[in-house]
Amino acid sequence: MDIIVAKDVRKKFKLKHGQQVKNNGIISNEIDALGGFDLNIKKGEFLVLVGPSGSGKSVFLDIVGGLSAPTSGVVYLDNKPVDAPSEKTGYVFQQYALFPWRTALSNIEFGLESRGVVKEERIKIARELLSLFGLSDFEDRYPYQLSGGMQQRVAIARALATKPEVLLMDEPFAALDAQTREILQNELIRIWEGTDTTVIFVTHSIDEAVFLADRVAVVTARPGKIKEIIEIDLPRPRNGDIRSSSEFAANRHKVWGALKAEVNKAQQEWKLAPGFTD
């Protein structure tokens, strides 16, 4: 069963005054971020979007989350068109976006507060999540007292607290160092494998995509649309050891094969468009 169905989603952005961009040789002050994005996502699957910079992956995530409206086309969530943020979705940002004036525990409670969950219940849920991420001793810490990896664990816990059906993750590990990144990937997959949450995860890292995903959707250079969907045939439950297997390398090769041409194309385009900065 498909929980999310995107049909011919297009998104245009007006550039700031004085900026312009070349689209197929035509100079324009509009940019096509998404150009006919079709994607069906199964309930409970872990779908990873990879694609060159500026291919509209994050834009698509914002549309699914109801934070931004498509110029045309529609995204269905549980058969209903998305036109506003839904209680069924949770969001994890690249820069954590923890509230610095709240403790770890209180940050996790944030999403539950607007849902009318009583204080004792909120604390119970938040403590369970902290313990799941191995952060039980840090519940009274403020974000500035936590490392980047811990902060992102808290941010993921905050998103999971409302038990979303769909979790949208926009390059959540991009700001972390390589070791912390792998540890968090392992933790995320361990925790996710115990839930029935659908995840849409955006990343630039092919290794990350292959390790986490049921399916990797490769997005074309701008305007973004799905180029190819690659099934990752690695067994679950997965753990870190799988990264060194030959199956992992084979999957990695498949994804890179689909992605390479798009990355090159995107880089050519940036070179041709001196008036536009990312």
Add this chain to the structure above:
Amino acid sequence: MNISKRTKSVLGSILLPVVLIILWQYIFSAGYIASAILPSPHQVIKTFIIHFTENEYSFHIISSLKRVLSGFFIGIVSGFLFGLFIGLSRTAEKIFSPSFNAVRQISIIGWIPLIVMWFGVNEFPRIIIIAAAAFYPIALNTFAGVRNVPREYVELASVYGYNRLKLITRIILPSALPSIATGITLALGMSWAMLMAAELFIPTNIGIGTRIQIGREKFNMALILVGIITVGSLGFAMTSIVEIIAHAADRGRILRKEI
């Protein structure tokens, strides 16, 4: 901050005044300067004590404190509300901001003749100009704080279905707090600075400024210095108290270092 660090910081902050006082006493003792031009530290301290014991100096201090605090509170409450208003509404910003920025260029002292003509020589115009001085920094900093709330915070509120009121109380205000706190500290400094103008340009018999005025009329340099030192010390003490309270309450370390 541990004890020794705090002691170091206190010692550091009094080092310069102590050196200046020693230098001052030396210049005086060496006879470089007449005591009518610059009295000795000893004379100033004596005048200070006499003022407290015989001339009800504490009464003048309390009157000035009341004046400053009344103006300051009126200024920060109205300035905060104004800054919040133009920060939250783009339309309000378009309507009010240009005029506000134009009026802001005029020194408040320039308004004094007009305000006195309207309201007379009494306490009200004195408080009004102090309030106006406090108004600008708090309004500007509240506005900046509200406008600079990270986009992700607002998106999170929207993801979790927070209504406008909750968005303001739970996200925008806490996020703008460092900026608002800077505005409050600046407003306090401006209030103290404007107190002198209020007391010297809108004549009165009570207040620290009037002592300075009397010192000038009687050519009593020591009395002028007593007034100046009192204002400086009180202003410094109050700003320090505000900072200490703010930092004690700020357990999430959201306040920037400079306030």
